[in-house]
Amino acid sequence: MATQTSGKMGTTKRSTDNMIDDAVAKQQSWLEKRRSFARVFLKKLNVFAKPSNNKKVVGKPAVKSAKPENEKSVLREYWFPILCAFIVIFVTMWVLYTRIHKPNVKLTSAVPEPVVRTIKTDLKTPGFDIVRVGENGSLVIAGRWKADTGVSVFINKKLVATIATDKNGEFVYAPTRNLPAGNYTIYLMDTKGQIKSANKAFIYVSEAGYENSVSLLMKKDGSTVLQKPDVLRDGDLSVSKIDYLSNGRLVVTGDGLPRLRVSVSLNDKVFGTAHVSDYKHFGIGANVDSLVPGDEYELSVRMHDGDGNVIGNISHKFIMPKITGDTDTFYTVRQGDCLWIISRNFNGKGVLFSIIAARNNIKNPDLIYPNQKLSIPVRPKQ
Numbered sequence: 001m002a003t004q005t006s007g008k009m010g011t012t013k014r015s016t017d018n019m020i021d022d023a024v025a026k027q028q029s030w031l032e033k034r035r036s037f038a039r040v041f042l043k044k045l046n047v048f049a050k051p052s053n054n055k056k057v058v059g060k061p062a063v064k065s066a067k068p069e070n071e072k073s074v075l076r077e078y079w080f081p082i083l084c085a086f087i088v089i090f091v092t093m094w095v096l097y098t099r100i101h102k103p104n105v106k107l108t109s110a111v112p113e114p115v116v117r118t119i120k121t122d123l124k125t126p127g128f129d130i131v132r133v134g135e136n137g138s139l140v141i142a143g144r145w146k147a148d149t150g151v152s153v154f155i156n157k158k159l160v161a162t163i164a165t166d167k168n169g170e171f172v173y174a175p176t177r178n179l180p181a182g183n184y185t186i187y188l189m190d191t192k193g194q195i196k197s198a199n200k201a202f203i204y205v206s207e208a209g210y211e212n213s214v215s216l217l218m219k220k221d222g223s224t225v226l227q228k229p230d231v232l233r234d235g236d237l238s239v240s241k242i243d244y245l246s247n248g249r250l251v252v253t254g255d256g257l258p259r260l261r262v263s264v265s266l267n268d269k270v271f272g273t274a275h276v277s278d279y280k281h282f283g284i285g286a287n288v289d290s291l292v293p294g295d296e297y298e299l300s301v302r303m304h305d306g307d308g309n310v311i312g313n314i315s316h317k318f319i320m321p322k323i324t325g326d327t328d329t330f331y332t333v334r335q336g337d338c339l340w341i342i343s344r345n346f347n348g349k350g351v352l353f354s355i356i357a358a359r360n361n362i363k364n365p366d367l368i369y370p371n372q373k374l375s376i377p378v379r380p381k382q
Helices: 002-045 068-077 079-100 339-347 350-359
Strands: 127-133 139-144 150-155 158-164 170-173 182-190 200-205 214-219 222-227 238-244 249-255 261-266 269-275 281-287 296-304 310-319 328-332 373-377
Touching: 127 182, 127 200, 127 214, 127 222, 150 170, 158 170, 200 222, 238 296, 238 310, 249 261, 249 296, 249 339, 261 281, 269 281, 281 339, 328 339, 339 350, 339 373, 350 373
Parallel strands: none
Antiparallel strands: 127 139, 139 170, 150 158, 150 182, 182 200, 200 214, 214 222, 238 249, 249 281, 261 269, 261 296, 296 310, 328 373
């Protein structure tokens, strides 16, 4: 029994030693593979020199170097970690390089191109640039005068504001209170009340809204439209009466937007132009060719903006009646009329107003009244 037991124990011991030897051998093989991988990796990076083959490990049995096949197998097994390592190293070096060599660039906001503008410094009087009617009768006035001074604004001869000019001599006036519908004349003066603007501005604030309003710059040699109506309403352009007189004159009266120009044509032939008064009335008289009784004619009235463009047009067709032997016609005075204009339209000459005054027993020719009915003596055409 004792001999058998000892034999089994000896067999068991030898088996354990073999297991330990196998484990050590596997460990040595794994360590050698790791060393081989490290040598290949370090050679690629050129960090360290090739390790010496004569170096011995103390206390451990010598192990033969791995075969080339083992190196190839290591690369096959660890190609992905190696690739990742190279990528990380490349990115790290790139970041470090860009930080070191990053140009010192300072970002600034975009600077627009310089605008060259000529500022008039030799103005003799204050002047208008913009006069515009906005929504609900709001008003905007812009202009120029001497730099760093001031301008007084007068509306219908009443001082409404004094505005300071900037270093360029420009000013803007925009009152908070809107203007009610009506006509307004505007001029400027210096703050000392000595220099008055050479030009005036006229605005018509329409009851229909700012789209129907008018703004003009009144000059000595005529007027310039600063704001023309965008929309025409019923009644903005109309004809109230057409008179063909025995002296060969055709007189057309009607209504339009204040101070705009109207032209009248007969069968597309223009025979006269006039400006609408502040009270929206106009009258045009001119000599025309003889009209044949019983023939049909077409009368056209056009309203123009400051550039001469037609912004309104109405037409009337009529058949010429027989002319009676009467030498008088009748005219109803409208607001803004005067005997000079009435005489010019009906008789061709304003200086003949005294004939109208004598026929109607008017002692003061400068004083006539709206709705006053006048008898106009007309001399038949010879």
